[in-house]
Structures are given as structure tokens and as C-alpha cells.
Amino acid sequence: MLDDRSRVLLKALIERYIAEGQPVGSRTLSRAAGLDLSPATIRNVMSDLEALGLIASPHTSAGRVPTARGYRLFVDTMLTARPAKAAPDDAPAERLAEWPAECPTELPAGQPRQVIASAAQLLSSLSQFVGVVQAPRRSSVFRHIEFVRLSERRVLLIIVTPDGDVQNRVLFTEAGHTQAQLAEAANYLNAHYGGMAIEQVRERLQQEVETLRGEVAQLMHAAVQAGSEAMHQAQGDVVIAGERNLLAVSDFSSDMNQLRRAFDLFEQKTQLMRLLDTSSRAAGVRIFIGGESQTVPVEDLSVVSAPYEADGQVVGTLAVIGPTRMPYEKVIDIVDITARLVSNALNTQGCR
Incomplete structure (x- = not known):
């Protein structure tokens, strides 16, 4: 617990x-605190603040700098979030304030990948730091599947999700397929399984494809396996x-080790995904x-994050x-306003 004087001085520092x-x-x-002390x-x-671990004294200076604990107390108890319009001299805040609340023109509605790519660029350009957006988590439901014959044993699998996202995979088959056979397999999958999750299709295929020719059944099993992998990889996308x-x-x-660790974080993405999932x-x-x-x-890194929604989730x-x-x-x-803009752009009942 700090008294009022200590809080004012810590905040000013x-x-x-x-x-x-x-x-x-x-x-x-x-001078900064405006106190007659x-x-x-x-x-x-x-x-006293240094003894509490809130500030520290670098060896090269008699002055003090905040510690991680000091920053935490500052952001938790001393910040007053201001509306963007309250800072007319602040160009990023002005730009945010000008975005319409309902259907933003700065973020493209429609394709989720377009939206998150634009959002990452906006976060970066407005903050002058690093913008990160986790791709929307979706169920692995497909709306439509197509097969395109590339060569005798190479087939392009095209999966279209309900929100219009498209995943492509090249399948290498043991037997050759004609375009008529590919159309037969695609029609069967779309007619019987369209609107279902890939995982559900995998379970039901075991019992329901005995009536089809063996090579077509194998093709559909390969398609479901590849589709499941494609959907899983799409869930882990992070745009930086x-x-x-x-x-x-x-x-x-001035600290190349810290900079190298920061770039490792962006490159490997595993810890970054864990952090975003926590957020x-x-x-x-x-x-x-x-x-x-x-x-x-x-x-020496801080992360300011917020979740975004689509259709209330x-x-x-x-x-x-x-x-x-x-x-x-x-x-x-x-971050707060951009999260709301992304939610609006992804909302199927809103800006699409």
C-alpha cells in the first residue's frame, strides 16, 4: 500500500x-509531480519505492527507472483509459476516432484473412510497434468440396468453409482418377456431408462408403485426412x-540479446500463440x-491484447x-477500438 504522495511521485516518474x-x-x-517537496x-x-521493488537505479545513473512490478502497479491502478477523441493533438487517436462504429471502411469485410492482415498492419502503423492478430478460431465445418485433376495421380482438393475461407491441398493418389470420378466423389461428399465438421465426416465415412467403388472411397478418405490437416493449420495462423x-x-x-529473443518469439510463434490464447x-x-x-x-517486452468476436463468440x-x-x-x-472494428468486419449480420 502506498500513500498518496508516493503514488503521485511513482506515477510522475x-x-x-x-x-x-x-x-x-x-x-x-x-518538477514533473508538481508537489512542493x-x-x-x-x-x-x-x-522507499526502490525498497518495494517498484523502481530501480541503473548503475550508470543516479536517476531511477520503473521495474516490471512498478509498471504493473501503474497500469492496474493509475491509468485512466481516455476516449480517442480526447486527444486532438494525437494523430493515431484522431484517426481511430474517425472510424465509424458500425461498418468500418478501414478493415475489409468478407474474407477473414483479409481482415486480420489489415488489422495487423493498422495496429503496427498506429502504435509504431508490432501488430499481432490471431486468425479466427472456427469449427472445421465445410460448405463445399471440389476435386481438380492436375495429372494422373495428382489431385487438387479445394475446401470452402461457411464463411467463405478457402483451403487448398494437393493429394497424391495411388491410382489414377478421371475427372468424372473426381466429380462423383465431390458430389457425394457435398450431398451427404456438406455443413458437417471434417472430424464427423471421418467417423461416418467408415460405415457409409461401402457402396462406392474402392478407388473413390480411398480418394474421399485421403481428402478428409488432408482437409483435417488444412483446417488444423488454419487455426494456428498468426499474422505479424x-x-x-x-x-x-x-x-x-542497445541490447541485441533482448532484440534477438524478441525476434525468436515472432518467428517460432508457439509462445506467442499460448499468450494470445491466454488473452x-x-x-x-x-x-x-x-x-x-x-x-x-x-x-523488456509488454503486450497489450484484446479478444475479438464474430457473431457474439x-x-x-x-x-x-x-x-x-x-x-x-x-x-x-x-487495441480496444481495433478489436471492435475486427469484430464488426467479421460479423455476418453486420458489415457483410
Whole structure:
């Protein structure tokens, strides 16, 4: 528990450090906080905050910088989320405020992949950090299947989902198939299984295809297996934009190890997917700060995330990833509004 004076000084110190990136000394803090306190009193308060693990003193400076614990207290108790319109001098906030609430023109309605790619670019360009969007999680239901003969034993499988997404796979078959046989198999699958999940089709095929010729049955089994793999891979897609923005962040340009770990996070994506999955289980904007837990594996990174919806159901998560020294109020606005824009663009009852 902090008294009011300590809270004011901590808030002023963190805001100053976020704005300038330099350790904050007692004189600078006295001016920033607007309190009539002696330098000795401020030094005593800073010493207490340091003892609590909320700020730290770099070896090269007499000033103080926030710790992960200090940032956590700041974002949890000291931020007042402001509407985007409240910052007329802030170009990103102005741009967000101008987007219509119902059917945004900045995000393309229709194809989910178009929407998430555009959203990642918007998050990156508005924040000047890294924009990340998890592809919508969907059931593996298919609306329509087609087979196209590429050569004697190569067949293109085309799967169309109810929301218009298309997955393609090339099948290598043991026997050759004519286009008439391919059409027969596609017609059977569409007539009997259209609108079902691929997993359900797999179970039912075992009992229901004895009446078909063996080579066509084998083709359908191969199609279902390939379709299941395609749908599973689509669920793990993450679109990342603006990784190079971190090169311009002084916090990383002076520490190549941290920068390398950040790029490893974007390249491998496993930990990133785990983080985004964690974010999707809570409503509203969440903030993860590196150094306070293993959730964010890079100490100097913070993640501001929010889930987005389609037809009233959470289907994915988007986020801005940047340094712990980021303007949290602005980034929260960007993430919150972008999540609502993505939800609108994906809503089949809304903008389509």
C-alpha cells in the first residue's frame, strides 16, 4: 500500500520515463509531480519505492527507472483509459476516432484473412510497434468440396468453409482418377456431408462408403485426412506486422540479446500463440509485462491484447507488442477500438 504522495511521485516518474526514456532524478521528478517537496523528501520516497521493488537505479545513473512490478502497479491502478477523441493533438487517436462504429471502411469485410492482415498492419502503423492478430478460431465445418485433376495421380482438393475461407491441398493418389470420378466423389461428399465438421465426416465415412467403388472411397478418405490437416493449420495462423519497428526502439537497439529473443518469439510463434490464447479467456483489454512472469518470455517486452468476436463468440485475439516503456494509454485505445472494428468486419449480420 502506498500513500498518496508516493503514488503521485511513482506515477510522475513512470510517465516521465515513458516519455523520455532516461532515468528520472529527484529534481526532474519534483518538477514533473508538481508537489512542493524538498529534494531530500523526494529522495526518501524514491528510496522507499526502490525498497518495494517498484523502481530501480541503473548503475550508470543516479536517476531511477520503473521495474516490471512498478509498471504493473501503474497500469492496474493509475491509468485512466481516455476516449480517442480526447486527444486532438494525437494523430493515431484522431484517426481511430474517425472510424465509424458500425461498418468500418478501414478493415475489409468478407474474407477473414483479409481482415486480420489489415488489422495487423493498422495496429503496427498506429502504435509504431508490432501488430499481432490471431486468425479466427472456427469449427472445421465445410460448405463445399471440389476435386481438380492436375495429372494422373495428382489431385487438387479445394475446401470452402461457411464463411467463405478457402483451403487448398494437393493429394497424391495411388491410382489414377478421371475427372468424372473426381466429380462423383465431390458430389457425394457435398450431398451427404456438406455443413458437417471434417472430424464427423471421418467417423461416418467408415460405415457409409461401402457402396462406392474402392478407388473413390480411398480418394474421399485421403481428402478428409488432408482437409483435417488444412483446417488444423488454419487455426494456428498468426499474422505479424511491424517487427522492424523494434529496431528503432532504444531499449532494444542497445541490447541485441533482448532484440534477438524478441525476434525468436515472432518467428517460432508457439509462445506467442499460448499468450494470445491466454488473452482470449478474459473480456476486454489485458496487459502483460515482461519480467513479471514467464507469460512474456522477453524481459523488456509488454503486450497489450484484446479478444475479438464474430457473431457474439470470441474467435481470436489481437495485440500490440512493444517495449515495457510504451505509452500504455494510447496503445490501450488502439487495441480496444481495433478489436471492435475486427469484430464488426467479421460479423455476418453486420458489415457483410
